Amino acid sequence: MSRIATLTLNPAMDVSTDIARLAPTSKLRCTLPRYEPGGGGINVARVIRNLGGDTVAIYPAGGPFGAMLQRALEELGLPELRVPIAGDTRESFTVDEGETGLQYRFVLPGPTLTPDERQACLEAIAALVPPPDYLVVSGSFPTGVALDFHDEIVALAQRIGARLILDYSGDALRHAVERGGIHLLKPSLSELSGLTGRVLESQVEQEAAARGLVEQGAVEIVVLSLGAEGALLASREGLERFPAFEVPLRSAVGAGDSVVGATVLALSRGWSLHDAVRYGMAAAAATLMLPGTGLCRAEDVERLFRKG
Ligand SMILES: Nc1ncnc2c1ncn2[C@@H]1O[C@H](COP(=O)(O)OP(=O)(O)OP(=O)(O)O)[C@@H](O)[C@H]1O
Numbered sequence: 001m002s003r004i005a006t007l008t009l010n011p012a013m014d015v016s017t018d019i020a021r022l023a024p025t026s027k028l029r030c031t032l033p034r035y036e037p038g039g040g041g042i043n044v045a046r047v048i049r050n051l052g053g054d055t056v057a058i059y060p061a062g063g064p065f066g067a068m069l070q071r072a073l074e075e076l077g078l079p080e081l082r083v084p085i086a087g088d089t090r091e092s093f094t095v096d097e098g099e100t101g102l103q104y105r106f107v108l109p110g111p112t113l114t115p116d117e118r119q120a121c122l123e124a125i126a127a128l129v130p131p132p133d134y135l136v137v138s139g140s141f142p143t144g145v146a147l148d149f150h151d152e153i154v155a156l157a158q159r160i161g162a163r164l165i166l167d168y169s170g171d172a173l174r175h176a177v178e179r180g181g182i183h184l185l186k187p188s189l190s191e192l193s194g195l196t197g198r199v200l201e202s203q204v205e206q207e208a209a210a211r212g213l214v215e216q217g218a219v220e221i222v223v224l225s226l227g228a229e230g231a232l233l234a235s236r237e238g239l240e241r242f243p244a245f246e247v248p249l250r251s252a253v254g255a256g257d258s259v260v261g262a263t264v265l266a267l268s269r270g271w272s273l274h275d276a277v278r279y280g281m282a283a284a285a286a287t288l289m290l291p292g293t294g295l296c297r298a299e300d301v302e303r304l305f306r307k308g
């Protein structure tokens with residue numbers, strides 16, 4: 001089985017709770033909080049692990065939430081490598097409003113990383129034995145980390161022979177696409193719109209933008225996720241649309257990470273691109289069915305995937 005390493009530069013301890021109704025000023029009584037390790041790459045690793053894959057999550061972490069994050073990953077039995085840092089790992093806060101079914105997601109900035117800490121992250125990946133076949137880098141760049149750190153990630157992936165899978169947004173996404181060398185990119189519609197500077201309302205515009213990334217040689221495979229509209233796959237083999245599986249929607253937290261995790265796992269198992277993206281759609285739907293920060297369960301994913 002091939003191994004998938006994930007790198008999360010800005011992980012978080014995800015705290016989620018429920019309230020009856022959000023209102024200003026008055027005290028809002030919350031239910032007992034649930035704590036789960038979070039951040040793009042960590043979620044991707046959890047998804048891969050839930051689906052029986054072989055993975056390791058690499059992440060810089062420090063302070064009380066950093067220690068809590070590591071403990072939580074250990075409790076999940078998820079292979080992990082923590083790079084100790086001087087700064088304090090952040091928490092992210094999700095509130096589900098019972099009366100409306102609405103969800104509020106508060107995302108705090110994380111600590112910055114010193115040059116030595118950044119280097120230690122790369123060294124942790126370089127030291128993996130055997131080297132991973134896939135390196136997934138997902139989530140935001142910590143404030144103060146220059147985008148050229150991404151170039152070092154690309155160089156490292158090339159050196160160890162790992163295919164690079166990216167889920168970035170904003171400036172990091174723009175930089176990564178200019179730099180190239182990406183095996184698979186999973187932008188959401190808003191991220192791709194931000195990248196192209198256009199709203200991408202019509203299917204034709206979405207297709208042109210996704211195809212453009214492949215044609216310019218920056219990315220081999222684009223999986224553009226479209227929320228309730230499913231996903232659009234662009235590769236040298238052409239374009240294909242995937243409808244979203246219809247499930248009762250509880251929480252969208254981790255839907256995109258589920259697409260990334262399941263798709264990469266399927267590719268690492270030698271599945272066709274078509275089946276891999278469909279598996280990604282099934283994983284996203286299985287995650288949507290669960291409340292809070294819960295990530296897909298294998299039995300739900302397999303059932304949806306088989307249903308077709
Ligand atoms: N409302 C929905 N109904 C059905 N499926 C959905 C819905 N929202 C998300 N999905 C599924 O989850 C996948 C990922 O969702 P989305 O496109 O919102 O990406 P994301 O990475 O979670 O978004 P963002 O990074 O902007 O938060 C979709 O491709 C789809 O399969």
Ligand SMILES: [Mg+2]
Pocket residue numbers: 167188256257
């Ligand atoms: Mg996303």
